[in-house]
Amino acid sequence: MFTATTIAILLTMSLAIARMCIGPTIYDRVLAVNMFGTKTVLLIAVLGYLIGRPDFLDIALVYALINFIGTIAVLKFLRYGGFGDTHEMDTQDVDDKSNLSDGGPQ
Amino acid sequence: MEVANSIIVWASLLTGSLFAVIGGIGVLRLPDVYTRLHGAGITDTMGAGLILFGLAVHEGFTLITVKLVLIFIFLIITSPASSNAVANAAHSSGLRPMLDSDLKNKASSNSGARS
Amino acid sequence: MIHAASLALALAAVWLLLSGHTDFLLLGLGAASVFGVVLIALRMDVVDHEGQPVHMGLRLIAYYPWLGWEIIKANWDVARQIIDPKLPISPTLTSIKSTQRTELGQVMFANSITLTPGTVSVRVLPGEILVHALSKNGADDLVTGRMDRRVSAIEGPEPDSDIGKEPG
Structure with missing residues (x-):
């Protein structure tokens, strides 16, 4: 039964990858990457049971943390163009639509 | 007792997997980024919740169950935060959501053939 | 302390x-x-009533089962719409009034909206939340203010409002 769940999660991950490749806007890609990350957490958890090593859950827990921080960091970078103090860059991108259709992975 | 336990585990793992795949299909099938967020939302709540619940029932009351619960709590807290971050970033970059009327116009102009 | x-x-x-x-x-x-x-x-200076909402106590714990049930119902709805071959969605962007007095309450309301599949809060403004809904029904359900009243109730009798003090 863990095998079936693993296959289902892998299927979902491949659907997310497909969206990541075709996604017309950069936000589709970020969304797909985030979803891929959450599914990775589940995959690690189920995989631990599949091969009889529930210690893998610690890795899943850490991966959940990294995935969230990563998504937020990418979005912040997209919006403000930097990771630091962004108060002075606040309105830089609001009218700039050039980053919507990026045409390829950046 | 043992049988009932494994039936619950089976049922929640399979239902969770089903919801995860449905959410994945939704992410691929829905028309724009705002609607795709809803598909991702399904996999994050129902998919993750049921799969982790199934694993927790399989495990019983141990410290490992606590880790499963912690993963679940963490996903439940971060998933709306990152969804909202994506939606907010898309909205403030000027990306307009595809609304009901847009969909109807599009469907009438090319007979609703969309992948 | x-x-x-x-x-x-x-x-x-x-x-x-x-x-x-x-x-x-x-x-x-x-x-x-x-x-x-x-x-x-x-x-x-991050140890305050926002990070540790102890004043909500039991009311907060009682809220989660209700939210869980709402999420299950909404999941079922959205899943049905996605696997329907005709894709019967009607995306709407609505502004929902939020009656919470504190920022913490409003954030909880916005997160509850996002956590419920079918509705995503796009932007949080003082007193209102811009919500994108997958179907008209989902948006109408939020407009009735059922969830809003629940979240306002768990805020409890706290006198001062802090909404709008710190924009952003």
Whole structure:
């Protein structure tokens, strides 16, 4: 039964990858990457049971943390163009639509 | 007792997997980024919740169950935060959501053939 | 002070439950870590009613089962719409009034909206939340204000409003 769940999660991950490749806007890609990350957490958890090593859950827990921080960091970078103090860059991108259709992975 | 336990585990793992795949299909099938967020939302709540619940029932009351619960709590807290971050970033970059009327116009102009 | 105690308690619980060891060395290291983290958090001035909502107490705990049931119902709805070959969606962008008095309450309301599949909060403004809904039904359900009243109720009798003090 863990095998079936693993296959289902892998299927979902491949659907997310497909969206990541075709996604017309950069936000589709970020969304797909985030979803891929959450599914990775589940995959690690189920995989631990599949091969009889529930210690893998610690890795899943850490991966959940990294995935969230990563998504937020990418979005912040997209919006403000930097990771630091962004108060002075606040309105830089609001009218700039050039980053919507990026045409390829950046 | 043992049988009932494994039936619950089976049922929640399979239902969770089903919801995860449905959410994945939704992410691929829905028309724009705002609607795709809803598909991702399904996999994050129902998919993750049921799969982790199934694993927790399989495990019983141990410290490992606590880790499963912690993963679940963490996903439940971060998933709306990152969804909202994506939606907010898309909205403030000027990306307009595809609304009901847009969909109807599009469907009438090319007979609703969309992948 | 009660917030710092609550933070220390939560950290200690996480340490004990994640490690599962009870020998003296690991307990000592855990106590030192908890002490250090609470000290740093106090210095960063992030130990307050927002990070540790102890004043909500039982009302907060009672809210989650209700939210869970709402999420299950909404999941079923959205899943049906996605697998329907005709894709019967009607995306709408609506502005929902939020009657919470504190920023924490409003954030909880916005997160509850996002957590419920079919509705995503796009932008939070003082007194209202811009919501994108997958179907008209989902948006109408939010407009009735059922969830809004629930979240306002768990805020409890707190006199002062802090909405709008810190924009952003």
